[in-house]
Amino acid sequence: xxxxxxxxxxxxxxxxxxxxxxxxxxxxxxxxxxxxxxxxxxxxxxxxxxxxxxxxxxxxxxxxxxxxxxxxxxxxxxxxxxxxxxxxxxxxxxxxxxxxxxxxxxxxxxxxxxxxxxxxxxxxxxxxxxxxxxxxxxxxxxxxxxxxxxxxxxxxxxxxxxxxxxxxxxxxxxxxxxxxxxxxxxxxxxxxxxxxxxxxxxxxxxxxxxxxxxxxxxxxxxxxxxxxxxxxxxxxxxxxxxxxxxxxxxxxxxxxxxxxxxxxxxxxxxxxxxxxxxxxxxxxxxxxxxxxxxxxxxxxxxxxxxxxxxxxxxxxxxxxxxxxxxxxxxxxxxxxxxxxxxxxxxxxxxxxxxxxxxxxxxxxxxxxxxxxxxxxxxxxxxxxxxxxxxxxxxxx
Numbered sequence: 001x002x003x004x005x006x007x008x009x010x011x012x013x014x015x016x017x018x019x020x021x022x023x024x025x026x027x028x029x030x031x032x033x034x035x036x037x038x039x040x041x042x043x044x045x046x047x048x049x050x051x052x053x054x055x056x057x058x059x060x061x062x063x064x065x066x067x068x069x070x071x072x073x074x075x076x077x078x079x080x081x082x083x084x085x086x087x088x089x090x091x092x093x094x095x096x097x098x099x100x101x102x103x104x105x106x107x108x109x110x111x112x113x114x115x116x117x118x119x120x121x122x123x124x125x126x127x128x129x130x131x132x133x134x135x136x137x138x139x140x141x142x143x144x145x146x147x148x149x150x151x152x153x154x155x156x157x158x159x160x161x162x163x164x165x166x167x168x169x170x171x172x173x174x175x176x177x178x179x180x181x182x183x184x185x186x187x188x189x190x191x192x193x194x195x196x197x198x199x200x201x202x203x204x205x206x207x208x209x210x211x212x213x214x215x216x217x218x219x220x221x222x223x224x225x226x227x228x229x230x231x232x233x234x235x236x237x238x239x240x241x242x243x244x245x246x247x248x249x250x251x252x253x254x255x256x257x258x259x260x261x262x263x264x265x266x267x268x269x270x271x272x273x274x275x276x277x278x279x280x281x282x283x284x285x286x287x288x289x290x291x292x293x294x295x296x297x298x299x300x301x302x303x304x305x306x307x308x309x310x311x312x313x314x315x316x317x318x319x320x321x322x323x324x325x326x327x328x329x330x331x332x333x334x335x336x337x338x339x340x341x342x343x344x345x346x347x348x349x350x351x352x353x354x355x356x357x358x359x360x361x362x363x364x365x366x367x368x369x370x371x372x373x374x375x376x377x378x379x380x381x382x383x384x385x386x387x388x389x390x391x392x393x394x395x396x
Contacts, residue, residue: 003394007387009372010034011380019060023050024262026058030382031267040386044273045307047385048263049369052281052302053242054381055253061231063223064248068099068238071227072194075217080106082186084204086196088120088155088162091243092296093196094169096219098247100194101170108189109166113140113179117197118293119286120155122162122179127151140179142167156290184211191215198239198298220298223251239298240281253279256303264305278304283367284359300366308361315339317392337393 014030017023027050035041072081083100086093088111100107113135114125127150128135145152145163154161163177178185183204186193191214195204201218208216219238226232233240233252240252253259260277268274281297301308317336369383387394 003387003390005387006390007385009368010038010040010384010386011372011378012382012384013379014054014381016379017054017058017381019057019062021058023055023058024259024266026054027263027382028266028270031384032270034384042267042271042273042275042384043386044275045389046273046275047308047365047388048267048275048277049280049365049373049383049385050259050263050277051369051373051381052240052253052256052279052297053250055256055259055279056231056250059231059253059255061233061251061253062244062248063227063230063232063238063241063251065095065099065102066247067227067230068096068222068249069102071222072100072105072217073103074227075221076103076105076192076194076215078105078190078192078214080108080190081192081194082108082110082190083194083196084110084183084186084208085112085117085200087116087118087198087296088122089296090158090160090162090165092241094165095243095247095249096196096238096241097166097169097175101174105174107170107175108186109175109177110180110183110186111163111177112181112197115291117200118296119291120162121153121290123151124153135181137182138180139182139185142177145177145179157292183207187211187213193217195219198296201239236298236302240302252281252297252302256301258303260303260305274307276305276307278308278362278365278369280362280366280369283370284363285367285371294367294370300360301362304362308365311358311360312364314391340391340393 012030012034014026017026031048081100111122114123114128115121127148131148152163167175167177184207193208193213193216195201195216195218197204201220205216205218220236222237223230223232224234224237231251233254236252241249244250256279260279263277264275278301280301282295282300284295284300286293321332321336365385365388368385372383373380
């Protein structure tokens with residue numbers, strides 16, 4: 001019988017996890033209970049997504065602002081430090097800035113404008129245009145920000161004035177805020193630089209090193225190993241961290257690849273099918289109204305099984321249908337199925353993939369999982385995706 005349902009994404013409820021829990025057993029037990037109570041079973045090539053916060057929490061992967069301060073003090077020596085291009089976020093950066101302030105250094109904080117790296121608005125771009133301000137070359141300071149009418153704005157979602165917030169996180173006179181998109185201007189204020197952007201961090205570091213910076217660190221160079229018993233992440237450091245309390249951040253999880261492979265192996269022993277497993281954080285999608293990009297983690301998926309490597313190679317079904325509208329419906333269906341089966345055997349016809357999305361499976365599935373589980377009170381840190389790798393020819 002022909003399959004009547006395509007891709008299904010199920011949010012799987014799980015116990016409230018805490019540090020020290022066995023995340024592998026927790027995930028497997030949650031899947032088993034869901035299958036039994038809801039009356040479905042696992043199939044080959046199903047995908048199980050696990051939110052990174054669940055993994056990090058069970059690992060106890062936390063660090064305080066005092067750990068952050070200690071690591072910065074150990075890795076820098078100047079009395080002043082330039083901090084470049086953090087995103088505008090209480091959750092992602094405010095505690096890191098608190099940690100920097102605890103070092104006692106004078107902070108020169110440079111913000112991208114008119115938007116940060118992921119699209120959060122810092123200034124009204126229409127005002128920039130009307131004032132003939134060129135964000136590619138012009139350096140603005142706090143006085144400019146406050147005195148140019150209409151330039152300063154609050155965040156459209158949170159209503160927060162982030163410039164004022166960041167200013168308040170250090171003792172008076174210890175943080176100066178500037179607006180620029182040129183990393184090299186920071187060298188006029190300090191020879192030691194902390195690069196705080198995410199996706200452009202390697203490029204920013206390269207520009208600064210070539211321009212003669214004495215020392216260039218990134219957020220991915222901090223907390224790469226334990227500091228006074230803190231959590232750590234050897235690959236991403238503070239990137240991907242989130243506010244956990246007033247003085248503590250949760251770091252991105254460690255050993256993700258090993259965890260995914262162990263879950264895959266144990267589920268195969270239990271259910272007799274090989275599923276794919278991934279750990280996911282932020283989805284890779286953008287809000288169409290504000291232009292804010294969701295992805296504030298360094299990657300969508302820090303660990304996944306090998307079957308999730310690569311990008312989709314799908315025929316653009318509506319393109320084929322529009323080319324072959326003549327004839328009966330059954331003839332059209334047979335023609336479409338024939339092309340799909342042929343695609344599996346031969347190199348795909350590039351004309352018939354026109355408009356398909358050449359993104360990594362992990363980015364596509366991570367976005368689906370993130371939207372399914374949400375970041376609020378759904379209580380579904382595990383997502384089961386079924387039928388994602390099926391096509392129009394698939395039958396039960």
